[in-house]
Amino acid sequence: MTTRVSTHEAIDREPRSRSLRHTGGWGERTAEVAIRVVALVSIAAILLILLFVGKEALPLLTSSEVHKEVTLGGMFAPLRDASGDALYAWQPVSEVPKYNVFPLIVGSLKVTVVALVLAVPISVAAAVFVSEYAGPRMREVVKPAIELLAGIPSVVVGFFALIVMATWVQTLFGTEHRLNALVAGVGLAFAICPIVFSVSEDALRAVPRAYREAALAMGSTRAQTVVRVVVPAAAPGIAASIVLGFGRAIGETMIVVIASGNAALLDASLDRSTRTITATIAQELGEVVVGSPHYDVLFALGAMLFIATFVINFFGERIVHGMRRKLGTVS
Amino acid sequence: MTAVAGPAAVGARKLVGTTRRGDRALALLTAAAVGVILAMLAIIVVDVIAGGTRTLSWEFVTADPRDGMTAGGIFPAIFGTLVLTLLMTVAAVPAGVATAIYLTEYASMQSPLARLVRVCVANLAGVPSIVFGLFGLGFFISTVGRGIDQVVYGGQGVYGKPCLLWSSLTLAILTLPVVVVATEEAILAVPRELREASLALGATRLQTIARVVLPEALGGILTGTILAVSRGGGEVAPILFTGVAYYLPHLPTKLNDQFMNLGYHVYVLATQSPDVDRTKPLLYGTALVLLILTFLLNLIAIWIRSRSRKSSRASM
Numbered sequence: 016m017t018t019r020v021s022t023h024e025a026i027d028r029e030p031r032s033r034s035l036r037h038t039g040g041w042g043e044r045t046a047e048v049a050i051r052v053v054a055l056v057s058i059a060a061i062l063l064i065l066l067f068v069g070k071e072a073l074p075l076l077t078s079s080e081v082h083k084e085v086t087l088g089g090m091f092a093p094l095r096d097a098s099g100d101a102l103y104a105w106q107p108v109s110e111v112p113k114y115n116v117f118p119l120i121v122g123s124l125k126v127t128v129v130a131l132v133l134a135v136p137i138s139v140a141a142a143v144f145v146s147e148y149a150g151p152r153m154r155e156v157v158k159p160a161i162e163l164l165a166g167i168p169s170v171v172v173g174f175f176a177l178i179v180m181a182t183w184v185q186t187l188f189g190t191e192h193r194l195n196a197l198v199a200g201v202g203l204a205f206a207i208c209p210i211v212f213s214v215s216e217d218a219l220r221a222v223p224r225a226y227r228e229a230a231l232a233m234g235s236t237r238a239q240t241v242v243r244v245v246v247p248a249a250a251p252g253i254a255a256s257i258v259l260g261f262g263r264a265i266g267e268t269m270i271v272v273i274a275s276g277n278a279a280l281l282d283a284s285l286d287r288s289t290r291t292i293t294a295t296i297a298q299e300l301g302e303v304v305v306g307s308p309h310y311d312v313l314f315a316l317g318a319m320l321f322i323a324t325f326v327i328n329f330f331g332e333r334i335v336h337g338m339r340r341k342l343g344t345v346s
Numbered sequence: 347m348t349a350v351a352g353p354a355a356v357g358a359r360k361l362v363g364t365t366r367r368g369d370r371a372l373a374l375l376t377a378a379a380v381g382v383i384l385a386m387l388a389i390i391v392v393d394v395i396a397g398g399t400r401t402l403s404w405e406f407v408t409a410d411p412r413d414g415m416t417a418g419g420i421f422p423a424i425f426g427t428l429v430l431t432l433l434m435t436v437a438a439v440p441a442g443v444a445t446a447i448y449l450t451e452y453a454s455m456q457s458p459l460a461r462l463v464r465v466c467v468a469n470l471a472g473v474p475s476i477v478f479g480l481f482g483l484g485f486f487i488s489t490v491g492r493g494i495d496q497v498v499y500g501g502q503g504v505y506g507k508p509c510l511l512w513s514s515l516t517l518a519i520l521t522l523p524v525v526v527v528a529t530e531e532a533i534l535a536v537p538r539e540l541r542e543a544s545l546a547l548g549a550t551r552l553q554t555i556a557r558v559v560l561p562e563a564l565g566g567i568l569t570g571t572i573l574a575v576s577r578g579g580g581e582v583a584p585i586l587f588t589g590v591a592y593y594l595p596h597l598p599t600k601l602n603d604q605f606m607n608l609g610y611h612v613y614v615l616a617t618q619s620p621d622v623d624r625t626k627p628l629l630y631g632t633a634l635v636l637l638i639l640t641f642l643l644n645l646i647a648i649w650i651r652s653r654s655r656k657s658s659r660a661s662m
Contacts, residue, residue, distance in 0.1 A: 071480070269609075
């Protein structure tokens with residue numbers, strides 16, 4: 016979801032409409048001020064999210080009461096088991112609560128990587144087809160269909176993964192546990208295909224027509240033009256689509272909470288139950304005592320997630336804009 | 347997320363005289379990828395429809411749940427979802443439209459503030475929905491709600507708890523970017539000449555916006571609203587801790603009541619049911635109702651948009 020504005024049009028229009036502007040009366044000015052103030056809501060929202068998610072997590076840094084149970088550093092440091100081996104465990108409700116976040120981070124990365132490996136090749140290839148081969152009529156069918164896919168509520172995708180896909184995966188791979196990282200990753204792939212597709216397709220279409228014409232005029236075939244000219248020119252945009260897909264996948268909650276099995280195990284296997292950061296917040300926050308160390312830790316996870324996705328999306332957007340500027344198709 | 351249609355693909359086709367084997371292979375391969383994505387859509391839709399129609403009945407959508415959620419209907423969940431999204435719309439649409447008007451009509455392109463607004467809108471769209479849930483709890487309930495309770499109700503717990511109001515405001519912030527993007531696109535499509543004509547006739551800038559620009563952009567605003575409702579109606583993570591309840595004996599009547607919700611109903615039935623086989627028909631039925639609501643809204647939005655695009659193309 017990006018906001019793009021036709022720059023040339025706005026620049027064109029701005030000075031003229033300003034010079035034409037009437038200095039309206041009192042009501043006119045009030046309305047303008049109101050609109051300008053309301054427009055700040057999105058800035059306020061971003062700041063308030065950071066502030067208030069951070070505020071609830073703050074005792075983790077400042078409260079000595081909380082420090083008896085957990086510290087921020089302790090969330091990343093390994094524990095030692097009886098024989099002195101490093102132990103990474105997320106067991107916040109055990110007798111001695113353990114808040115090591117590695118199992119959750121690895122869980123989130125596992126399902127995200129599965130989703131990307133499945134969704135990126137399909138979505139980028141589909142984008143190539145729609146931008147390079149499909150006629151306008153075909154495009155008018157495919158693009159809305161992909162928007163519809165994006166419009167399916169993630170809880171419905173999660174439900175479908177739980178009831179149907181889990182069975183398929185189990186029959187196909189003979190996995191011992193019905194719900195696992197693979198099932199959750201396949202479900203997530205459904206959710207990120209639309210964003211990877213749209214951003215890639217936008218990028219491919221932003222490649223100027225002259226590039227294609229030049230390649231074809233030099234005697235290359237259509238396929239050579241696509242593979243050696245168009246796709247490389249759009250590569251930053253395609254990369255951005257992957258980055259944005261990653262951001263979407265790592266923050267997705269309902270699909271993974273339903274389909275991943277939710278056991279916080281630290282391993283690289285795909286066929287075992289796994290627990291992501293988002294699913295942990297969704298499942299545990301409803302049951303914790305407000306203001307307890309566990310509550311603070313869950314908000315800290317949320318704050319980390321917010322900052323991570325913010326950075327990911329910021330760079331994703333920047334790559335897209337940078338590419339458009341370079342290709343001279345700022346639109 | 348739409349680009350202005352370029353004639354590149356069409357033009358390239360005309361320029362190609364020879365079709366070679368590699369060309370055909372690439373075309374088939376990429377077409378197959380489109381097929382896979384369409385199949386993904388079809389498979390979910392067909393499965394939910396096939397599983398859900400058996401459950402779907404007049405009683406199912408109009409009756410209360412019975413026998414510990416294993417029988418009866420889901421009317422309270424439908425009602426709760428509708429009220430929730432209605433309140434959300436009342437908050438999100440005016441704010442989103444005002445933001446879009448500011449960005450297109452008032453702010454200059456170089457304005458750092460406008461650029462910041464743009465960055466924030468784009469980033470707001472990328473914030474994970476579960477973080478909105480945390481925010482709603484930390485800000486609306488713990489801070490604003492408790493604050494109201496302290497000041498107005500002498501410390502009684504009236505608004506400092508999960509309820510309809512805080513859930514809908516949380517969702518309003520989540521769906522704000524949807525409204526902004528759609529409205530902005532629609533306003534930018536309004537021809538400059540219309541504004542100039544209006545201003546030349548002596549209308550003020552506000553009159554021009556209210557009587558010329560916004561009516562022209564109404565289709566886009568409507569599209570944005572519908573997409574926001576569709577998105578908000580299907581979200582579960584942001585309302586988990588801000589007001590939704592699994593079962594309530596009464597429908598919500600006040601802003602500080604809790605409510606039931608279709609998506610949450612699916613979630614709880616799917617994850618916390620002791621007897622999945624008994625609840626499976628209900629689960630499918632609920633998922634189908636939710637899918638019908640969001641799908642219909644999306645289809646209407648796509649239809650309005652393609653119509654308004656066609657008509658604006660025709661008038662140019």
